[in-house]
Amino acid sequence: MAGTNERIFVKGNEAIAMGALDAGCRCFFGYPITPQNDIPEFMSKAMPAAGGEFVQAESEVAAANMLMGAGACGVRAMTSSSSPGMSLKQEAISYMAGSEIPAVIVNMNRGGPGLGDIGPSQGDYFQSTRGGGHGDYRLLVLAPSSAQEAYDMTHGAFDLAFTYRSPVLILGDAIIGQMKEPIKRRAATLADPAEGREWRLEGTGAGKKPRAHRIIKSLFLMDGELAGQNQKLQAKYESWKDLVQFESFEVRDAELVVVAYGSIGRIAKNAVRALRKKGKKVGLFRPKTLYPFPEKALAKLAKEGKRFLTIEHNLGQMVEDVRLSVRRHADSELFCVYPGNMPSPDDFEAPILRALGRK
Amino acid sequence: MPKANTAAQAGEDLVFTRPNALADRATHYCPGCHHGIAHRMLAELLDEMDLAGRTVAASSIGCSVFLYNYIQVDTVESPHGRAPAVATGIKRARPDKFVFTYQGDGDLASIGMAEIMHCANRGERVTVVFVNNTVYGMTGGQMAPTTLIGQKTTTCPGGRCQDREGSPIRMAEIISQLGGTAFCARGSLDSVKNIRQAKKYMRQAFEAQTKGLGFGFVELLSGCPTNWRLNPVAANKRITDEMIPYFPLGVYKELSGDDTCGALVAGEGK
Numbered sequence: 148m149a150g151t152n153e154r155i156f157v158k159g160n161e162a163i164a165m166g167a168l169d170a171g172c173r174c175f176f177g178y179p180i181t182p183q184n185d186i187p188e189f190m191s192k193a194m195p196a197a198g199g200e201f202v203q204a205e206s207e208v209a210a211a212n213m214l215m216g217a218g219a220c221g222v223r224a225m226t227s228s229s230s231p232g233m234s235l236k237q238e239a240i241s242y243m244a245g246s247e248i249p250a251v252i253v254n255m256n257r258g259g260p261g262l263g264d265i266g267p268s269q270g271d272y273f274q275s276t277r278g279g280g281h282g283d284y285r286l287l288v289l290a291p292s293s294a295q296e297a298y299d300m301t302h303g304a305f306d307l308a309f310t311y312r313s314p315v316l317i318l319g320d321a322i323i324g325q326m327k328e329p330i331k332r333r334a335a336t337l338a339d340p341a342e343g344r345e346w347r348l349e350g351t352g353a354g355k356k357p358r359a360h361r362i363i364k365s366l367f368l369m370d371g372e373l374a375g376q377n378q379k380l381q382a383k384y385e386s387w388k389d390l391v392q393f394e395s396f397e398v399r400d401a402e403l404v405v406v407a408y409g410s411i412g413r414i415a416k417n418a419v420r421a422l423r424k425k426g427k428k429v430g431l432f433r434p435k436t437l438y439p440f441p442e443k444a445l446a447k448l449a450k451e452g453k454r455f456l457t458i459e460h461n462l463g464q465m466v467e468d469v470r471l472s473v474r475r476h477a478d479s480e481l482f483c484v485y486p487g488n489m490p491s492p493d494d495f496e497a498p499i500l501r502a503l504g505r506k
Numbered sequence: 507m508p509k510a511n512t513a514a515q516a517g518e519d520l521v522f523t524r525p526n527a528l529a530d531r532a533t534h535y536c537p538g539c540h541h542g543i544a545h546r547m548l549a550e551l552l553d554e555m556d557l558a559g560r561t562v563a564a565s566s567i568g569c570s571v572f573l574y575n576y577i578q579v580d581t582v583e584s585p586h587g588r589a590p591a592v593a594t595g596i597k598r599a600r601p602d603k604f605v606f607t608y609q610g611d612g613d614l615a616s617i618g619m620a621e622i623m624h625c626a627n628r629g630e631r632v633t634v635v636f637v638n639n640t641v642y643g644m645t646g647g648q649m650a651p652t653t654l655i656g657q658k659t660t661t662c663p664g665g666r667c668q669d670r671e672g673s674p675i676r677m678a679e680i681i682s683q684l685g686g687t688a689f690c691a692r693g694s695l696d697s698v699k700n701i702r703q704a705k706k707y708m709r710q711a712f713e714a715q716t717k718g719l720g721f722g723f724v725e726l727l728s729g730c731p732t733n734w735r736l737n738p739v740a741a742n743k744r745i746t747d748e749m750i751p752y753f754p755l756g757v758y759k760e761l762s763g764d765d766t767c768g769a770l771v772a773g774e775g776k
Contacts, residue, residue: 173599174595174598174599176595200598200599202594202598202628204591204624205620205621205623205624206620208588208591208620208621209588209591209594209620209621209624210591212584212585212588212591212592212595212621213591213592213594213595213598214595215582215584215588215592215595216564216582216584216591216592216593216594216595216596216597216598216599217595217596217598217599218595219562219582219592219595219596220562220595220596220599220600220603222599222600224595224599238585238588239585239588242583242584242585246582246583248582348562348580348581348582348596349560349562349580349600349603350558350559350560350561350562350579350580350603350604351558351559351561351578351579351580352558352559352560353559353560357559359578360574360578360579360580360581361580361581362574362580362581362582362583363581363582363583364565364574364581364582364583365583366571366583
């Protein structure tokens with residue numbers, strides 16, 4: 148089945164779970180919350196079958212801390228949740244970033260604030276791209292717009308997490324998670340047994356010769372020590388700039404570029420396609436990495452004289468990054484779909500035309 | 507090699523040495539604090555049971571956050587109260603490792619109540635060392651869930667009042683009620699006799715894991731002279747006179763015969 152070029156018809160949530168499984172994930176720590184339940188449900192069968200471990204934790208707090216324990220051992224591990232649960236995971240995520248523990252975390256964003264609703268939303272953009280918990284840190288944030296991308300990004304997230312010893316976040320939403328579409332799986336791989344050998348915890352007697360004990364920590368009390376750690380982390384985040392990914396659609400001759408990510412990026416693409424048929428010079432720019440944000444690519448478009456409209460399923464969050472990116476040459480208009488409302492391509496045509504008409 | 511061991515090579519009759527798992531350095535603990543005794547006990551057992559080389563520990567928050575500076579085993583620093591969840595992650599990822607947490611009463615019985623209960627209830631093959639000194643030590647002696655009725659702390663300056671702050675929580679009794687617990691006991695560090703008994707309990711809590719039986723828990727009644735505003739001798743006497751009557755010593759749960767708490771993790775203890 149997997150890796151045989153066969154297309155299978157799955158939910159985005161299942162695609163994420165399959166991406167993790169095929170990348171060698173062997174520990175999953177979950178907690179029920181809509182709209183991500185397909186992920187732990189899939190993993191409750193897939194992990195034991197692959198010789199791994201599935202734990203339904205007592206809370207999102209505990210699940211994220213279990214993830215931290217498994218990650219500290221250098222084992223490929225994942226947790227998933229949705230917005231209210233993500234707030235609870237932030238404590239451990241901050242510790243993981245501070246103590247450089249690799250892990251993959253999935254947020255299938257739902258409406259907020261508070262209990263919000265169980266429908267799609269992009270209201271967690273700030274939380275995702277600014278770190279989310281306390282302290283100065285960032286996560287690598289990947290935003291899929293299809294089940295296939297959800298599979299591929301989750302698959303790739305493990306390599307990124309271990310290359311950079313950092314938590315990596317997959318930011319989807321209820322649309323990506325619940326929508327069913329065809330995907331192709333890759334041949335399942337096993338994690339390299341040597342992965343993380345230089346730092347992982349496995350006991351002082353695990354190697355050929357006994358070694359000094361290792362400490363994975365985020366507490367640095369000595370004068371200058373924490374500053375040094377923060378400097379190290381910042382240098383790591385700087386090095387991520389090359390990892391930027393985005394999709395450009397019909398931007399070459401576009402007068403107005405719509406900037407949108409995830410499910411909204413995909414819906415906006417349909418609106419752009421429809422308007423192109425009507426001869427309108429509009430294009431789409433869809434960031435696939437939300438952190439690092441594709442600021443250089445946007446700045447280049449701004450320099451070319453293009454104007455921008457950011458469309459988001461929140462009250463205006465990514466627009467701040469778009470405006471920062473294009474600030475020397477342009478600004479960005481904003482069209483918000485309020486969380487709680489489900490957008491369609493038709494809803495976007497009018498605001499795009501309005502923005503196109505304003506010069 | 508440590509100095510103590512070189513003395514033995516000189517042919518002296520060595521009756522007391524530093525365990526290899528214990529670092530050769532002064533601790534940051536206050537005079538009369540019992541963490542030193544608990545650390546030593548832990549290190550002795552890691553040596554005696556030949557576990558140190560395959561141990562991964564989850565340290566906690568509070569005075570014992572620096573456990574990793576003294577116990578020479580691989581350690582990950584856990585958020586406040588979460589060590590049992592972190593330990594769960596370690597053990598599930600590496601069932602072949604010996605995994606323990608070392609937590610104080612603020613960490614374990616207050617903010618970490620959910621994590622300790624469910625870790626025990628799942629029967630995770632890990633061992634929890636619970637140091638109960640009835641105060642938050644590191645932060646300056648605030649009221650803990652285990653603070654005795656009438657005990658004065660910086661956040662119950664008039665003394666803990668049952669009507670207002672509830673009763674001190676007896677963790678060993680609670681943990682013993684859970685299905686995943688294979689061994690659970692409460693010892694005390696106030697006297698030589700009790701210290702010896704406490705070490706036996708700790709060994710049994712280790713064995714619950716190494717034999718793959720289930721979750722192991724040992725509570726240690728400990729002194730905090732600084733935050734109790736007592737000298738070390740008076741602090742020991744307080745444990746004897748006030749703590750032990752409320753927190754009775756003994757084994758609260760012990761599996762008999764070939765009983766286990768199920769087969770959660772394959773291969774452990776083989």
